[in-house]
Amino acid sequence: MPAKSEPRSFTGVVMVAILLCFLVTIDSKADATTAIPTGYGVGSGFCTSVGGSNLGASFDNVYPCGPRPGSSFPDSGDLFQPSGGFQCTEFANRFLFDVWHRQPIFGASLTGSSYVDTAHSVYPAIAKFSNGTVGQPYLPGDIVSFTDKAAGHVAVVMSSTYAQGDGGNYQIAILDENGLASGSTTAKVTNWLMATPSGINETPYDFLALASIPPRIPTATSAANHVLRVSANGAAYFVDSKGVPHGILDALTYECDIVKYPLWNGVTQAQVNSLGNGKPSATRCAQPKNAANHILVVSATNTSYWAGSNGVPHWIPSAKIFDCLVNKGYSVIRRLSQSQINSLGKGRPWATCGTPTTATTSPQPPTVFANGDSFNETCVVAWPTAPVITQDSIVMTMTCSNVPEGEYLFTQVHYGDPNLDITPDTGDVQVIGKVVGTVTSEFGFKELVVAASDIKL
Numbered sequence: 001m002p003a004k005s006e007p008r009s010f011t012g013v014v015m016v017a018i019l020l021c022f023l024v025t026i027d028s029k030a031d032a033t034t035a036i037p038t039g040y041g042v043g044s045g046f047c048t049s050v051g052g053s054n055l056g057a058s059f060d061n062v063y064p065c066g067p068r069p070g071s072s073f074p075d076s077g078d079l080f081q082p083s084g085g086f087q088c089t090e091f092a093n094r095f096l097f098d099v100w101h102r103q104p105i106f107g108a109s110l111t112g113s114s115y116v117d118t119a120h121s122v123y124p125a126i127a128k129f130s131n132g133t134v135g136q137p138y139l140p141g142d143i144v145s146f147t148d149k150a151a152g153h154v155a156v157v158m159s160s161t162y163a164q165g166d167g168g169n170y171q172i173a174i175l176d177e178n179g180l181a182s183g184s185t186t187a188k189v190t191n192w193l194m195a196t197p198s199g200i201n202e203t204p205y206d207f208l209a210l211a212s213i214p215p216r217i218p219t220a221t222s223a224a225n226h227v228l229r230v231s232a233n234g235a236a237y238f239v240d241s242k243g244v245p246h247g248i249l250d251a252l253t254y255e256c257d258i259v260k261y262p263l264w265n266g267v268t269q270a271q272v273n274s275l276g277n278g279k280p281s282a283t284r285c286a287q288p289k290n291a292a293n294h295i296l297v298v299s300a301t302n303t304s305y306w307a308g309s310n311g312v313p314h315w316i317p318s319a320k321i322f323d324c325l326v327n328k329g330y331s332v333i334r335r336l337s338q339s340q341i342n343s344l345g346k347g348r349p350w351a352t353c354g355t356p357t358t359a360t361t362s363p364q365p366p367t368v369f370a371n372g373d374s375f376n377e378t379c380v381v382a383w384p385t386a387p388v389i390t391q392d393s394i395v396m397t398m399t400c401s402n403v404p405e406g407e408y409l410f411t412q413v414h415y416g417d418p419n420l421d422i423t424p425d426t427g428d429v430q431v432i433g434k435v436v437g438t439v440t441s442e443f444g445f446k447e448l449v450v451a452a453s454d455i456k457l
Contacts, residue, residue, distance in 0.1 A: 062091075091156070112153035147202070226238075292309050295325055298341060313344050317350050318383045380427060436449050
Protein backbone atom coordinates (compact mmCIF):
# COMPACT_ATOMS: atom_id res chain seq x y z
CA MET A 1 0.00 0.00 0.00
CA PRO A 2 2.62 2.58 -0.99
CA ALA A 3 0.16 5.40 -1.66
CA LYS A 4 -1.33 5.33 1.83
CA SER A 5 2.12 5.47 3.43
CA GLU A 6 2.45 9.15 2.50
CA PRO A 7 1.82 11.87 5.11
CA ARG A 8 -1.22 14.10 4.60
CA SER A 9 0.95 16.96 3.37
CA PHE A 10 2.97 15.84 0.36
CA THR A 11 3.79 16.66 -3.24
CA GLY A 12 2.84 14.62 -6.27
CA VAL A 13 -0.02 12.83 -7.98
CA VAL A 14 -1.96 10.39 -5.80
CA MET A 15 -4.57 7.73 -6.57
CA VAL A 16 -8.04 8.14 -4.81
CA ALA A 17 -11.55 6.38 -4.88
CA ILE A 18 -15.09 6.80 -3.61
CA LEU A 19 -18.04 4.46 -3.39
CA LEU A 20 -21.57 5.69 -3.64
CA CYS A 21 -24.87 4.64 -2.13
CA PHE A 22 -27.66 7.02 -2.95
CA LEU A 23 -31.44 7.05 -2.59
CA VAL A 24 -31.39 3.64 -0.95
CA THR A 25 -32.36 3.11 2.67
CA ILE A 26 -29.78 0.75 4.15
CA ASP A 27 -31.31 -1.79 6.50
CA SER A 28 -28.15 -3.51 7.73
CA LYS A 29 -29.29 -6.63 9.57
CA ALA A 30 -25.72 -7.84 9.73
CA ASP A 31 -24.63 -10.20 12.44
CA ALA A 32 -21.88 -8.17 14.09
CA THR A 33 -20.61 -11.24 15.94
CA THR A 34 -19.90 -13.34 12.84
CA ALA A 35 -16.21 -14.17 12.63
CA ILE A 36 -14.72 -12.86 9.36
CA PRO A 37 -11.62 -14.75 8.20
CA THR A 38 -8.49 -12.73 7.41
CA GLY A 39 -8.35 -11.98 3.67
CA TYR A 40 -12.09 -12.45 3.13
CA GLY A 41 -13.33 -9.81 0.67
CA VAL A 42 -10.18 -9.23 -1.37
CA GLY A 43 -9.30 -10.24 -4.92
CA SER A 44 -10.90 -9.93 -8.32
CA GLY A 45 -12.90 -13.11 -7.76
CA PHE A 46 -14.60 -12.12 -4.51
CA CYS A 47 -17.64 -10.42 -6.07
CA THR A 48 -18.29 -13.48 -8.23
CA SER A 49 -17.97 -15.79 -5.21
CA VAL A 50 -20.90 -14.06 -3.48
CA GLY A 51 -23.17 -13.87 -6.52
CA GLY A 52 -22.13 -10.67 -8.26
CA SER A 53 -19.32 -9.31 -10.39
CA ASN A 54 -16.56 -6.76 -9.83
CA LEU A 55 -16.86 -3.43 -11.61
CA GLY A 56 -13.31 -3.49 -12.96
CA ALA A 57 -11.43 -0.93 -10.91
CA SER A 58 -9.94 -1.67 -7.49
CA PHE A 59 -8.00 -0.23 -4.60
CA ASP A 60 -5.42 -2.41 -2.79
CA ASN A 61 -7.07 -5.48 -4.33
CA VAL A 62 -10.53 -4.59 -2.97
CA TYR A 63 -13.10 -4.41 -5.79
CA PRO A 64 -16.52 -2.71 -5.72
CA CYS A 65 -19.22 -5.20 -6.70
CA GLY A 66 -22.38 -5.08 -8.78
CA PRO A 67 -25.21 -5.31 -9.66
CA ARG A 68 -27.04 -2.71 -7.62
CA PRO A 69 -29.42 -3.92 -4.86
CA GLY A 70 -32.87 -4.76 -6.10
CA SER A 71 -31.71 -6.24 -9.39
CA SER A 72 -30.28 -9.74 -9.56
CA PHE A 73 -28.08 -9.85 -6.45
CA PRO A 74 -29.39 -12.37 -3.87
CA ASP A 75 -30.65 -10.80 -0.66
CA SER A 76 -28.43 -13.06 1.47
CA GLY A 77 -25.36 -10.90 0.76
CA ASP A 78 -21.92 -11.52 2.32
CA LEU A 79 -20.31 -11.18 5.75
CA PHE A 80 -19.93 -7.41 5.39
CA GLN A 81 -23.62 -6.89 4.60
CA PRO A 82 -25.58 -10.13 5.13
CA SER A 83 -28.74 -8.62 3.65
CA GLY A 84 -29.64 -5.86 1.24
CA GLY A 85 -27.23 -6.58 -1.58
CA PHE A 86 -24.23 -4.56 -2.68
CA GLN A 87 -24.93 -1.42 -0.66
CA CYS A 88 -22.31 1.29 -0.28
CA THR A 89 -21.81 0.26 3.35
CA GLU A 90 -20.83 -3.24 2.19
CA PHE A 91 -17.85 -1.82 0.32
CA ALA A 92 -16.95 0.58 3.13
CA ASN A 93 -16.98 -2.27 5.65
CA ARG A 94 -14.93 -4.48 3.35
CA PHE A 95 -12.39 -1.71 2.78
CA LEU A 96 -12.17 -0.92 6.51
CA PHE A 97 -11.54 -4.60 7.29
CA ASP A 98 -9.19 -5.61 4.48
CA VAL A 99 -7.14 -2.45 3.99
CA TRP A 100 -7.18 -0.84 7.43
CA HIS A 101 -7.42 -4.04 9.52
CA ARG A 102 -10.34 -2.87 11.62
CA GLN A 103 -13.55 -4.73 12.32
CA PRO A 104 -16.53 -3.60 10.21
CA ILE A 105 -19.42 -1.72 11.76
CA PHE A 106 -23.07 -2.74 11.67
CA GLY A 107 -26.50 -1.60 12.78
CA ALA A 108 -30.09 -1.45 11.56
CA SER A 109 -29.88 2.35 11.27
CA LEU A 110 -26.48 2.44 9.52
CA THR A 111 -26.60 4.51 6.31
CA GLY A 112 -24.09 5.97 3.91
CA SER A 113 -24.49 9.43 5.42
CA SER A 114 -23.99 8.14 8.99
CA TYR A 115 -21.14 5.75 8.23
CA VAL A 116 -18.28 8.15 9.04
CA ASP A 117 -19.87 9.38 12.28
CA THR A 118 -20.62 5.80 13.36
CA ALA A 119 -17.12 4.56 12.54
CA HIS A 120 -15.56 7.50 14.37
CA SER A 121 -17.61 6.69 17.48
CA VAL A 122 -16.32 3.09 17.35
CA TYR A 123 -12.73 4.11 16.50
CA PRO A 124 -12.26 7.56 18.07
CA ALA A 125 -8.50 7.45 17.39
CA ILE A 126 -9.27 7.95 13.67
CA ALA A 127 -9.47 11.68 12.95
CA LYS A 128 -12.72 12.97 11.40
CA PHE A 129 -12.96 16.20 9.37
CA SER A 130 -15.77 18.10 7.71
CA ASN A 131 -15.67 18.59 3.95
CA GLY A 132 -13.86 21.84 3.22
CA THR A 133 -11.56 21.77 6.27
CA VAL A 134 -8.57 23.92 5.34
CA GLY A 135 -5.32 21.95 5.14
CA GLN A 136 -7.03 18.55 5.06
CA PRO A 137 -6.88 17.05 1.54
CA TYR A 138 -8.62 13.87 0.47
CA LEU A 139 -5.91 11.17 0.43
CA PRO A 140 -5.83 7.50 -0.56
CA GLY A 141 -7.85 5.37 1.83
CA ASP A 142 -9.92 8.15 3.45
CA ILE A 143 -13.58 7.17 3.84
CA VAL A 144 -16.13 9.86 2.97
CA SER A 145 -19.82 10.22 3.86
CA PHE A 146 -22.28 12.04 1.57
CA THR A 147 -25.71 13.43 2.38
CA ASP A 148 -28.95 13.82 0.43
CA LYS A 149 -32.65 13.67 1.27
CA ALA A 150 -32.54 9.90 1.76
CA ALA A 151 -29.86 7.52 3.04
CA GLY A 152 -26.83 9.33 1.65
CA HIS A 153 -23.68 7.59 0.60
CA VAL A 154 -20.24 6.50 1.80
CA ALA A 155 -16.98 6.58 -0.16
CA VAL A 156 -13.28 5.74 -0.13
CA VAL A 157 -10.83 8.32 -1.51
CA MET A 158 -8.61 6.72 -4.12
CA SER A 159 -7.19 8.95 -6.90
CA SER A 160 -6.24 12.63 -6.75
CA THR A 161 -4.09 15.30 -8.36
CA TYR A 162 -3.55 17.03 -5.00
CA ALA A 163 -0.12 18.61 -4.51
CA GLN A 164 1.22 20.57 -1.58
CA GLY A 165 0.87 24.30 -2.16
CA ASP A 166 -2.06 24.08 -4.61
CA GLY A 167 -4.39 25.84 -2.18
CA GLY A 168 -6.72 22.89 -1.95
CA ASN A 169 -7.66 23.01 -5.64
CA TYR A 170 -7.41 19.67 -7.39
CA GLN A 171 -9.49 16.89 -8.94
CA ILE A 172 -10.31 13.37 -7.81
CA ALA A 173 -11.62 10.24 -9.47
CA ILE A 174 -14.08 7.99 -7.69
CA LEU A 175 -15.25 4.38 -7.71
CA ASP A 176 -18.79 3.48 -6.75
CA GLU A 177 -20.79 0.53 -5.48
CA ASN A 178 -24.57 0.88 -5.81
CA GLY A 179 -23.98 4.00 -7.90
CA LEU A 180 -23.23 4.65 -11.54
CA ALA A 181 -23.32 1.71 -13.93
CA SER A 182 -19.84 2.64 -15.14
CA GLY A 183 -18.49 2.38 -11.61
CA SER A 184 -16.51 5.61 -11.82
CA THR A 185 -16.76 9.39 -12.14
CA THR A 186 -14.86 12.51 -11.11
CA ALA A 187 -15.22 15.39 -8.67
CA LYS A 188 -13.53 18.75 -8.25
CA VAL A 189 -12.08 20.03 -4.97
CA THR A 190 -11.99 23.83 -4.71
CA ASN A 191 -10.55 25.62 -1.70
CA TRP A 192 -10.48 22.24 0.11
CA LEU A 193 -14.21 21.69 -0.56
CA MET A 194 -15.20 18.64 -2.63
CA ALA A 195 -18.10 19.38 -4.97
CA THR A 196 -20.88 16.96 -5.84
CA PRO A 197 -19.31 14.26 -8.05
CA SER A 198 -20.31 14.28 -11.70
CA GLY A 199 -23.42 12.24 -12.50
CA ILE A 200 -24.74 11.76 -8.96
CA ASN A 201 -26.83 13.78 -6.55
CA GLU A 202 -24.80 13.50 -3.35
CA THR A 203 -23.17 16.22 -1.23
CA PRO A 204 -19.83 15.43 0.48
CA TYR A 205 -20.29 15.80 4.24
CA ASP A 206 -17.37 14.54 6.34
CA PHE A 207 -14.55 12.01 6.13
CA LEU A 208 -12.34 9.71 8.17
CA ALA A 209 -8.70 10.71 7.71
CA LEU A 210 -7.47 7.12 7.67
CA ALA A 211 -4.55 8.11 5.44
CA SER A 212 -3.50 10.78 7.95
CA ILE A 213 -0.45 8.93 9.27
CA PRO A 214 2.88 10.23 10.59
CA PRO A 215 5.98 10.71 8.42
CA ARG A 216 7.29 7.68 6.54
CA ILE A 217 10.21 7.05 8.95
CA PRO A 218 8.99 6.51 12.54
CA THR A 219 10.93 8.26 15.29
CA ALA A 220 10.44 8.17 19.04
CA THR A 221 8.54 11.46 18.77
CA SER A 222 6.39 10.77 15.69
CA ALA A 223 5.56 7.16 16.68
CA ALA A 224 4.63 7.91 20.30
CA ASN A 225 1.10 6.80 21.25
CA HIS A 226 0.62 4.89 18.00
CA VAL A 227 0.24 1.26 17.04
CA LEU A 228 2.90 0.22 14.52
CA ARG A 229 2.21 -2.71 12.20
CA VAL A 230 4.99 -4.38 10.21
CA SER A 231 3.61 -5.14 6.75
CA ALA A 232 6.10 -7.94 5.99
CA ASN A 233 5.25 -10.18 8.95
CA GLY A 234 2.10 -8.71 10.54
CA ALA A 235 3.83 -8.00 13.87
CA ALA A 236 2.33 -5.12 15.83
CA TYR A 237 3.65 -2.86 18.59
CA PHE A 238 2.21 -0.24 20.89
CA VAL A 239 4.55 2.73 21.19
CA ASP A 240 4.24 4.49 24.52
CA SER A 241 4.47 8.23 25.19
CA LYS A 242 8.27 7.97 25.43
CA GLY A 243 8.56 6.41 21.98
CA VAL A 244 9.34 2.89 23.24
CA PRO A 245 7.66 0.00 21.34
CA HIS A 246 6.00 -2.86 23.22
CA GLY A 247 5.16 -6.04 21.34
CA ILE A 248 1.45 -6.83 20.99
CA LEU A 249 1.28 -10.57 21.59
CA ASP A 250 -2.24 -11.44 20.51
CA ALA A 251 -5.12 -10.42 18.26
CA LEU A 252 -7.47 -9.37 21.07
CA THR A 253 -4.95 -6.87 22.46
CA TYR A 254 -4.34 -5.55 18.94
CA GLU A 255 -8.07 -4.94 18.42
CA CYS A 256 -8.24 -3.09 21.76
CA ASP A 257 -5.24 -0.88 21.01
CA ILE A 258 -6.23 0.22 17.51
CA VAL A 259 -9.48 1.57 18.96
CA LYS A 260 -7.53 3.74 21.40
CA TYR A 261 -4.54 4.72 19.26
CA PRO A 262 -3.94 5.59 15.57
CA LEU A 263 -2.66 2.70 13.46
CA TRP A 264 0.58 3.31 11.56
CA ASN A 265 0.56 0.56 8.98
CA GLY A 266 3.36 -0.50 6.62
CA VAL A 267 6.49 0.07 8.71
CA THR A 268 9.49 -2.26 8.54
CA GLN A 269 10.84 -4.45 11.33
CA ALA A 270 14.13 -2.57 11.17
CA GLN A 271 12.30 0.71 11.83
CA VAL A 272 10.64 -0.78 14.90
CA ASN A 273 13.92 -2.24 16.11
CA SER A 274 15.54 1.18 15.88
CA LEU A 275 13.11 2.32 18.60
CA GLY A 276 13.52 -0.66 20.92
CA ASN A 277 13.30 -4.44 21.26
CA GLY A 278 9.56 -4.59 21.94
CA LYS A 279 9.96 -5.51 25.62
CA PRO A 280 8.21 -5.58 27.94
CA SER A 281 5.18 -6.56 25.91
CA ALA A 282 2.10 -4.37 25.67
CA THR A 283 -0.53 -4.61 28.39
CA ARG A 284 -3.01 -7.36 27.56
CA CYS A 285 -6.61 -6.50 26.77
CA ALA A 286 -9.77 -8.29 25.60
CA GLN A 287 -13.16 -7.01 24.50
CA PRO A 288 -16.19 -9.32 24.19
CA LYS A 289 -17.05 -8.13 20.66
CA ASN A 290 -13.60 -9.17 19.39
CA ALA A 291 -13.59 -12.53 21.19
CA ALA A 292 -17.11 -13.44 20.08
CA ASN A 293 -17.48 -16.58 17.95
CA HIS A 294 -13.82 -17.56 18.27
CA ILE A 295 -11.85 -20.33 19.91
CA LEU A 296 -9.46 -18.81 22.44
CA VAL A 297 -6.23 -20.57 23.46
CA VAL A 298 -4.10 -19.69 26.51
CA SER A 299 -0.45 -20.10 25.51
CA ALA A 300 0.95 -20.86 28.99
CA THR A 301 -1.30 -23.87 29.60
CA ASN A 302 -2.73 -24.67 26.14
CA THR A 303 -6.18 -24.42 27.72
CA SER A 304 -8.89 -23.56 25.21
CA TYR A 305 -12.24 -21.81 25.37
CA TRP A 306 -15.09 -21.16 22.97
CA ALA A 307 -16.48 -17.61 23.12
CA GLY A 308 -20.14 -17.33 22.17
CA SER A 309 -21.88 -14.48 20.39
CA ASN A 310 -21.76 -12.37 23.57
CA GLY A 311 -18.01 -12.90 23.96
CA VAL A 312 -18.33 -14.99 27.13
CA PRO A 313 -15.80 -17.87 27.19
CA HIS A 314 -16.80 -21.52 27.76
CA TRP A 315 -14.04 -23.95 28.69
CA ILE A 316 -13.47 -26.67 26.06
CA PRO A 317 -13.12 -29.93 28.03
CA SER A 318 -11.80 -32.25 25.33
CA ALA A 319 -9.81 -32.40 22.10
CA LYS A 320 -12.85 -33.93 20.42
CA ILE A 321 -14.99 -30.85 21.14
CA PHE A 322 -12.11 -28.55 20.15
CA ASP A 323 -11.77 -30.28 16.77
CA CYS A 324 -15.54 -30.26 16.27
CA LEU A 325 -15.72 -26.49 16.83
CA VAL A 326 -12.81 -25.93 14.44
CA ASN A 327 -14.59 -28.06 11.83
CA LYS A 328 -17.67 -25.86 12.28
CA GLY A 329 -15.61 -22.92 11.06
CA TYR A 330 -14.70 -21.10 14.28
CA SER A 331 -11.35 -19.32 13.97
CA VAL A 332 -8.68 -19.86 16.64
CA ILE A 333 -7.02 -16.95 18.48
CA ARG A 334 -3.83 -18.09 20.18
CA ARG A 335 -1.14 -16.64 22.47
CA LEU A 336 -3.69 -15.34 24.98
CA SER A 337 -3.22 -15.06 28.75
CA GLN A 338 -5.50 -16.54 31.39
CA SER A 339 -6.15 -13.03 32.72
CA GLN A 340 -7.66 -12.06 29.35
CA ILE A 341 -10.01 -15.04 29.48
CA ASN A 342 -10.96 -14.29 33.09
CA SER A 343 -11.80 -10.70 32.16
CA LEU A 344 -14.42 -12.04 29.75
CA GLY A 345 -16.01 -14.63 32.05
CA LYS A 346 -15.50 -17.75 34.15
CA GLY A 347 -15.67 -20.43 31.45
CA ARG A 348 -19.00 -21.87 32.58
CA PRO A 349 -21.02 -23.67 31.37
CA TRP A 350 -18.51 -25.83 29.55
CA ALA A 351 -18.49 -25.76 25.77
CA THR A 352 -20.12 -28.45 23.71
CA CYS A 353 -20.15 -28.79 19.96
CA GLY A 354 -23.39 -26.81 20.06
CA THR A 355 -24.01 -23.43 21.63
CA PRO A 356 -24.20 -23.48 25.45
CA THR A 357 -27.40 -21.78 26.54
CA THR A 358 -27.85 -22.40 30.25
CA ALA A 359 -25.51 -22.65 33.19
CA THR A 360 -25.10 -25.78 35.27
CA THR A 361 -27.15 -25.90 38.47
CA SER A 362 -24.38 -27.10 40.78
CA PRO A 363 -24.28 -25.46 44.24
CA GLN A 364 -22.21 -22.35 44.90
CA PRO A 365 -18.52 -23.23 45.30
CA PRO A 366 -16.75 -22.66 48.59
CA THR A 367 -14.24 -19.84 48.66
CA VAL A 368 -11.39 -22.01 49.99
CA PHE A 369 -10.37 -25.65 50.33
CA ALA A 370 -8.35 -26.56 53.43
CA ASN A 371 -5.79 -29.32 53.69
CA GLY A 372 -7.43 -32.54 54.85
CA ASP A 373 -10.90 -31.59 53.58
CA SER A 374 -12.88 -34.39 51.95
CA PHE A 375 -13.19 -34.04 48.19
CA ASN A 376 -16.06 -35.49 46.16
CA GLU A 377 -16.57 -33.60 42.92
CA THR A 378 -17.35 -34.08 39.25
CA CYS A 379 -14.18 -33.45 37.23
CA VAL A 380 -12.92 -33.63 33.66
CA VAL A 381 -9.35 -33.81 32.37
CA ALA A 382 -8.21 -30.50 30.88
CA TRP A 383 -7.30 -31.93 27.51
CA PRO A 384 -5.09 -31.40 25.54
CA THR A 385 -3.07 -31.37 28.79
CA ALA A 386 -2.36 -35.11 28.94
CA PRO A 387 -2.13 -37.06 32.24
CA VAL A 388 1.32 -37.96 33.55
CA ILE A 389 1.62 -41.73 34.16
CA THR A 390 4.30 -43.35 36.35
CA GLN A 391 4.81 -46.94 37.50
CA ASP A 392 2.43 -46.59 40.41
CA SER A 393 0.20 -43.57 39.77
CA ILE A 394 -1.47 -41.19 37.35
CA VAL A 395 -1.51 -37.39 37.75
CA MET A 396 -4.25 -35.49 35.93
CA THR A 397 -4.77 -31.76 35.41
CA MET A 398 -8.54 -31.35 35.77
CA THR A 399 -11.34 -28.85 36.07
CA CYS A 400 -13.77 -29.77 38.87
CA SER A 401 -17.22 -28.56 39.84
CA ASN A 402 -17.36 -26.40 42.98
CA VAL A 403 -13.63 -25.59 42.84
CA PRO A 404 -13.63 -21.78 42.51
CA GLU A 405 -12.05 -20.79 39.22
CA GLY A 406 -11.13 -17.37 40.55
CA GLU A 407 -8.91 -19.08 43.14
CA TYR A 408 -7.57 -22.13 41.28
CA LEU A 409 -6.78 -22.45 37.59
CA PHE A 410 -6.99 -26.26 37.74
CA THR A 411 -7.22 -29.18 40.15
CA GLN A 412 -4.23 -31.55 40.16
CA VAL A 413 -5.52 -35.05 40.92
CA HIS A 414 -3.14 -37.84 42.02
CA TYR A 415 -4.51 -41.39 41.81
CA GLY A 416 -2.71 -44.63 42.61
CA ASP A 417 -3.78 -46.59 39.54
CA PRO A 418 -1.59 -45.99 36.46
CA ASN A 419 -3.92 -48.23 34.45
CA LEU A 420 -6.91 -45.90 34.79
CA ASP A 421 -8.60 -45.96 31.38
CA ILE A 422 -9.25 -42.25 30.82
CA THR A 423 -9.23 -40.63 27.35
CA PRO A 424 -10.51 -37.40 25.76
CA ASP A 425 -13.80 -39.23 25.12
CA THR A 426 -14.30 -40.20 28.78
CA GLY A 427 -15.85 -36.90 29.78
CA ASP A 428 -16.92 -36.29 33.39
CA VAL A 429 -15.68 -38.54 36.20
CA GLN A 430 -16.34 -38.58 39.93
CA VAL A 431 -13.20 -37.87 42.00
CA ILE A 432 -13.29 -38.95 45.65
CA GLY A 433 -10.43 -38.23 48.04
CA LYS A 434 -8.82 -35.52 50.16
CA VAL A 435 -7.28 -32.11 49.61
CA VAL A 436 -3.54 -32.30 50.30
CA GLY A 437 -2.36 -28.82 49.36
CA THR A 438 -1.84 -26.28 46.58
CA VAL A 439 0.91 -25.61 44.04
CA THR A 440 1.77 -22.46 42.10
CA SER A 441 3.10 -22.63 38.54
CA GLU A 442 6.02 -20.60 37.21
CA PHE A 443 3.43 -18.31 35.61
CA GLY A 444 1.80 -17.61 38.99
CA PHE A 445 -1.29 -19.79 38.49
CA LYS A 446 -2.52 -21.72 41.54
CA GLU A 447 -3.74 -25.34 41.44
CA LEU A 448 -5.56 -27.35 44.10
CA VAL A 449 -3.92 -30.73 44.79
CA VAL A 450 -6.13 -33.72 45.57
CA ALA A 451 -5.11 -37.27 46.51
CA ALA A 452 -7.88 -39.45 45.08
CA SER A 453 -8.91 -42.71 46.76
CA ASP A 454 -11.41 -43.53 44.06
CA ILE A 455 -12.32 -42.33 40.58
CA LYS A 456 -15.64 -43.40 39.12
CA LEU A 457 -15.68 -43.33 35.32
